[in-house]
C-alpha cells in the first residue's frame with residue numbers, strides 16, 4: 163500500500179504540474195516551479211520505493227540513471243535546478259544503497275560510476291541544448307525584428323502596421339475608452355532633394371527625420387511606421403487632438419531647423435515636412451471607427467497641409 167501510495171502521489175503531482183505548466187505556457191517561472199515540484203516529489207517517492215525494496219537496488223540504479231537523463235533533457239527547468247536535484251538525488255541514493263541494500267563494495271562502486279556517467283552526459287547534453295536553444299531564440303528575434311522594420315530608418319513597416327499595430331492599438335483604445343491620434347507626416351518636395359543632392363543624401367534626410375520622430379515621441383508607447391517612400395505614420399495612444407497638434411508643431415519646427423549633413427560628401431541639406439492629424443475618442447459613441455478611418459482622415463489633412471503651402475500642420479477630430 164505504501165508503494166502504491168507513492169506511485170499515485172507521483173502520478174497526481176506530475177499530472178497537476180503538467181496541467182499547471184500548460185495553463186501558463188508563457189510564464190517561465192510557473193513552468194520552472196511546476197517542473198521543480200514534480201521532480202522533487204518523484205525523486206523522494208523513488209527513494210521511498212528503493213528503501214522498501216532493498217533487494218532490487220541494481221534495478222533502482224538503472225531507473226535512477228534514466229530519471230536523471232529525463233530531468234536533464236526532457237523536463238523544462240533551469241540547468242542549475244536540474245543539476246542540484248540530480249546531484250542531491252544521486253548522493254542520497256548512494257548513501258541509501260550503502261546503508262539499506264547490504265551490497266558488495268564492488269557493486270556499489272560500479273553503480274556509482276554508472277550514475278556519475280549519467281550525470282556527466284546529462285549535464286553536458288543539457289548545457290549544449292540550452293546554448294543551441296538560446297542561439298535559436300536570439301536568431302528568431304533578429305529575424306522577426308528584420309521582418310517588422312524598415313531597413314533604412316528602423317521604423318516599423320506597413321506589414322507590421324496591418325498585422326500587429328492596427329488590431330492591438332484599436333482594441334486598447336476601445337477597451338480603455340481612450341483617445342487615439344494618428345499623424346501622417348510627409349517630407350516636402352522630397353523628389354527635388356533627391357534630384358538636387360542625389361539619392362544618398364535623400365536617404366540621409368529620411369534617416370534624420372525618422373531619428374527625430376523617435377527622439378520626440380514616447381518610447382515603447384507611441385509607434386512610428388514608414389508608411390510610404392517619404393511618408394511616416396505616428397500612432398499616439400491616449401492622445402487627444404491638442405496633444406497631437408502640439409507634438410506635430412514641435413516636430414515641424416525642429417525638422418525645419420535641422421541641418422542634415424550627408425556622410426558621403428558633407429553637403430548640408432535642409433527640408434520641411436507637412437503633418438496631417440486625426441483623432442477619435444473610442445468611448446461608446448465612436449466604437450464603429452477603425453484605424454483605417456483615422457489614417458485616411460489624417461491623409462486628407464496632410465494633403466490639406468500640402469495645398470495650404472506645406473511645412474504646416476492640419477488637424478481633424480473624427481467625431
Ligand SMILES: Nc1nc2c(ncn2[C@@H]2O[C@H](COP(=O)(O)OP(=O)(O)OP(=O)(O)O)[C@@H](O)[C@H]2O)c(=O)[nH]1
Nearest residue numbers: 348349350351352353354356361364365391392468
Ligand atoms: N532617397 C530615397 N528616395 C525615395 C525613397 N523612397 C521614395 N523616394 C523618392 O521620394 C520621392 C517622392 O516624391 P513625390 O511623391 O513626388 O513627393 P514630393 O517630391 O515630396 O512632393 P510633395 O510630397 O508634394 O511635397 C520620389 O522621387 C521617390 O523616388 C527612399 O527610400 N530613398
